[in-house]
Amino acid sequence: xxxxxxxxxxxxxxxxxxxxxxxxxxxxxxxxxxxxxxxxxxxxxxxxxxxxxxxxxxxxxxxxxxxxxxxxxxxxxxxxxxxxxxxxxxxxxxxxxxxxxxxxxxxxxxxxxxxxxxxxxxxxxxxxxxxxxxxxxxxxxxxxxxxxxxxxxxxxxxxxxxxxxxxxxxxxxxxxxxxxxxxxxxxxxxxxxxxxxxxxxxxxxxxxxxxxxxxxxxxxxxxxxxxxxxxxxxxxxxxxxxxxxxxxxxxxxxxxxxxxxxxxxxxxxxxxxxxxxxxxxxxxxxxxxxxxxxxxxxxxxxxxxxxxxxxxxxxxxxxx
Numbered sequence: 148x149x150x151x152x153x154x155x156x157x158x159x160x161x162x163x164x165x166x167x168x169x170x171x172x173x174x175x176x177x178x179x180x181x182x183x184x185x186x187x188x189x190x191x192x193x194x195x196x197x198x199x200x201x202x203x204x205x206x207x208x209x210x211x212x213x214x215x216x217x218x219x220x221x222x223x224x225x226x227x228x229x230x231x232x233x234x235x236x237x238x239x240x241x242x243x244x245x246x247x248x249x250x251x252x253x254x255x256x257x258x259x260x261x262x263x264x265x266x267x268x269x270x271x272x273x274x275x276x277x278x279x280x281x282x283x284x285x286x287x288x289x290x291x292x293x294x295x296x297x298x299x300x301x302x303x304x305x306x307x308x309x310x311x312x313x314x315x316x317x318x319x320x321x322x323x324x325x326x327x328x329x330x331x332x333x334x335x336x337x338x339x340x341x342x343x344x345x346x347x348x349x350x351x352x353x354x355x356x357x358x359x360x361x362x363x364x365x366x367x368x369x370x371x372x373x374x375x376x377x378x379x380x381x382x383x384x385x386x387x388x389x390x391x392x393x394x395x396x397x398x399x400x401x402x403x404x405x406x407x408x409x410x411x412x413x414x415x416x417x418x419x420x421x422x423x424x425x426x427x428x429x430x431x432x433x434x435x436x437x438x439x440x441x442x443x444x445x446x447x448x449x450x451x452x453x454x455x456x457x458x459x460x461x462x463x464x465x466x467x
Contacts, residue, residue: 186374391449
């Protein structure tokens with residue numbers, strides 16, 4: 148991953164010379180999941196649903212296409228396959244942008260054969276990863292966490308892996324599951340353990356004669372900067388006192404575009420707390436040198452005082 152030195156942050160460079168960790172573009176705000184470990188259901192995105200219009204999308208691509216980024220991610224706090232124009236937009240990103248890899252993340256509810264074929268067609272031949280969020284090691288744990296129909300999504304994942312076997316065994320698929328809390332004091336809900344998750348998938352590969360071996364990524368859930376409010380999880384935290392030592396890569400190493408063209412500071416800003424510009428109103432260079440971004444980034448880095456409820460003070464998982 149490219150490191151962005153303090154002397155070469157977004158603020159000191161014009162966008163054509165940037166090197167970033169990643170760019171996230173929320174082409175639609177929708178998600179069908181109501182995961183207990185995700186704040187989406189209470190988010191601005193759920194309350195203000197919409198799809199990115201073509202003008203906004205094209206403006207973003209025109210502004211970022213020459214920026215080299217480790218990751219191009221056509222999703223942000225959403226389910227990307229709910230955008231009816233997702234596949235042609237993914238094709239545009241593939242063809243026009245400068246990236247180390249393209250990363251697509253989906254909950255697989257809409258990952259039917261048509262979407263699977265399109266993903267394989269577009270991503271074959273370029274560096275990519277397809278992240279499948281599947282938080283469960285059986286029907287009970289899956290439906291408790293994700294509140295989606297287990298049989299449908301599991302069937303879609305199996306069918307997609309078989310399709311990859313048939314069409315392109317070099318497809319890079321990552322199966323991601325969060326079954327344990329990040330901090331021990333959050334130990335109320337232990338849904339499943341890493342061994343359970345790996346065994347679930349290894350048994351699945353064997354039962355369904357799947358040759359492709361996706362990467363299995365077991366990780367720990369957290370409170371998304373205190374935005375996960377479910378009382379059953381009890382993920383409350385005291386605000387951080389010191390931000391100067393955090394050096395979160397999201398501040399100067401990423402760009403996060405909402406479907407309406409707004410730029411926000413972080414992938415955990417589910418309530419539009421940190422909007423610092425809109426790509427339809429100003430150029431990216433103007434936004435990144437503007438007073439709003441200067442102020443927010445100074446607060447995030449602990450260079451100036453921020454209120455206790457500032458998003459970075461509430462965060463216990465810097466970077467995402």
